[in-house]
């Protein structure tokens with residue numbers, strides 16, 4: 001804010017351009033700033049920061065990793081009001097990062113990146129946006145988010161429906177649900193948060209489920225006052241809490257990632273949770289997954305099952321045949337009509353495809369290279385695309401721990417790479433193809449032993465069943481692998 | 496009928512969906528049901544619609560035990576399609592004045608027992624048994640019941656609706672016979688031993704105790720309505736012919752058991768079978784209604800209303 005000129009330098013070559021102003025992009029800027037790299041810009045297509053927490057403001061939106069862990073370690077917040085904070089509170093936290101670290105000056109809002117192309121001789125990236133003028137930077141960090149683009153289900157005649165449509169990640173706060181007959185499509189992570197809220201607002205709510213997920217109880221609670229003041233007075237107490245939470249979630253990996261006795265134990269807990277909350281045998285059957293826990297994202301909710309059994313709520317598990325002008329036709333032959341349909345159907349997964357056109361050395365195209373499955377070196381660099389860093393690249397996703405733990409490792413690694421480019425004045429810092437291949441063979445070998453690859457369909461996998469999303473290991477393993485920049489695996493070309 | 500490509504079949508099923516709103520349930524033709532026909536037709540339709548519904552539950556069980564993702568999805572569709580048949584048949588009953596608003600036909604005592612059995616054990620029934628039994632029932636339905644209905648009822652809407660139902664059924668049979676043949680693969684003796692093991696399973700014996708009388712009473716209802724027994728023979732022959740057209744199909748031991756049973760079932764001169772089974776029919780009709788357990792909640796999903 002004190003240096004508005006940075007924001008207007010369009011003609012010169014920036015050191016780093018960051019794409020996206022969510023947790024990752026802002027965290028990247030903070031880390032670069034702390035490494036004294038200030039000739040940077042953040043390009044954000046929206047008019048606000050916050051990424052998925054700006055977009056996901058549906059009723060009930062909250063994180064399902066405790067806030068003390070789902071926040072940056074370098075920016076602890078003693079004031080979290082609950083164990084699992086609401087989306088609104090998380091967004092406030094993200095905004096506080098911007099003011100606390102004075103990031104405003106770097107951000108260019110309403111700037112949608114369309115294309116990246118690398119000039120291999122000169123060693124910089126050209127960034128094409130909606131605006132006429134192109135931008136240039138020696139390095140680019142893609143932080144456009146793993147779950148930033150809404151996905152609608154593949155239902156025939158989707159467009160035919162003339163009633164009101166809402167996607168969970170683009171909530172319509174002006175729509176009045178009272179007295180309305182409402183449908184909600186999907187029973188994933190967002191759905192189980194929305195349903196308990198919506199059932200109290202709508203006159204009638206019908207849920208369309210394709211496959212049920214395992215649901216564990218969520219032990220949410222308000223943060224007691226004394227804890228907040230303790231954290232404020234003795235920050236190390238909060239640090240300790242965070243470490244304990246981290247360790248607890250790491251143990252969870254044993255059950256969620258691999259098939260172990262803990263897996264069966266967790267599945268038993270989830271099953272007992274279901275049987276305790278749902279007494280009707282048929283409803284129980286409809287809600288019982290036919291896959292091992294951990295294969296898909298495990299949901300956390302204590303009020304989802306009770307909400308489904310409210311008198312004004314109905315679960316439909318018939319396959320959907322098509323949409324019609326007034327509603328949804330299912331294969332059981334009945335047209336279900338609604339005033340409004342909410343799609344809680346998730347996202348196009350960013351780790352599996354190129355987010356926009358990216359042209360590397362010799363004009364190679366990332367979309368083309370990733371057609372058979374996205375691959376990167378340690379999830380962060382891609383051979384043939386020098387000076388480019390990814391957050392939430394291929395196989396960087398956690399299934400059991402805070403995504404921000406992974407992001408922090410990525411930011412740290414990217415800073416090390418960018419420092420080399422700047423300090424050694426490199427035109428190209430490019431990971432070796434062999435090293436990338438070796439890394440991926442290892443990753444896929446390890447993935448084949450995980451629950452995610454145990455036979456269920458999930459958004460972790462592509463249509464062909466390739467897993468380019470998840471990291472097969474503990475968060476600690478990931479952090480260790482990212483702690484040291486592996487110089488021997490890179491080719492360096494001086495400018 | 497050659498074995499079909501089950502992957503293509505899944506897409507075909509998705510592409511050929513229909514709904515109750517596709518028909519005009521108020522269109523003229525309902526008056527063609529004669530006063531003489533009406534009471535027996537009502538019983539027949541109620542039975543038919545319950546059989547569809549019970550078949551639906553059978554497919555739900557198959558969806559759970561299906562060996563591949565593709566078959567799992569196909570059976571999930573078939574589950575819903577059988578429900579659609581039951582719903583459409585209820586809509587016809589409503590049109591013919593056989594149902595009040597919000598009314599469901601009352602299932603016979605036999606059917607109540609079958610429903611109860613399905614509720615308890617269907618999901619644990621061996622895939623191979625169900626996957627062979629259902630095509631047999633479908634042949635019987637398709638070949639005998641539906642044909643008979645269309646011969647005796649003149650309401651044009653009924654014919655239109657059953658054209659759709661029969662299209663669905665032909666796909667059910669296509670898949671059914673293909674899966675039966677798939678089961679004929681692999682060592683014969685292992686399958687035989689597995690089968691023998693299942694035959695002495697008390698759950699299956701209980702199943703037979705409710706299922707055999709159901710078939711007998713259905714057969715008697717049909718004959719009482721004036722259907723020739725010949726039709727039942729012929730449909731059973733059809734099952735035997737298609738199911739056994741390849742050596743693989745014949746090597747499926749469940750096929751052998753079920754078609755053997757089907758042959759006895761339609762042959763009323765086999766007293767060793769029919770005397771005890773008919774006694775079971777009589778017995779189940781004597782069970783006081785209040786002793787029968789409340790129907791499971793999946794039964795409440797039936798509706799004659801095209802729009803919800």
Ligand SMILES: Cc1cc2nc3c(=O)[nH]c(=O)nc-3n(C[C@H](O)[C@H](O)[C@H](O)COP(=O)(O)OP(=O)(O)OC[C@H]3O[C@@H](n4cnc5c(N)ncnc54)[C@H](O)[C@@H]3O)c2cc1C
Nearest residue numbers: 020022023024045051052063064065113144145148402403
């Ligand atoms: C509803 C929901 C709940 C979640 N809960 C948890 C949780 O409890 N625990 C957990 O660990 N993780 C959770 N996640 C995962 C979450 O995605 C990550 O934790 C993290 O917030 C991702 O941050 P990000 O900055 O990488 O991406 P985002 O927050 O998605 O930010 C990406 C930004 O890039 C911008 N952008 C995208 N494309 C372009 C473009 N072409 N040009 C310019 N700008 C662009 C977007 O507008 C957005 O602002 C959740 C995700 C969702 C959607």
Ligand SMILES: [Fe+2]
Nearest residue numbers: 547577580664
């Ligand atoms: Fe049918």
Ligand SMILES: [Fe+2]
Nearest residue numbers: 577633664667
């Ligand atoms: Fe059928």
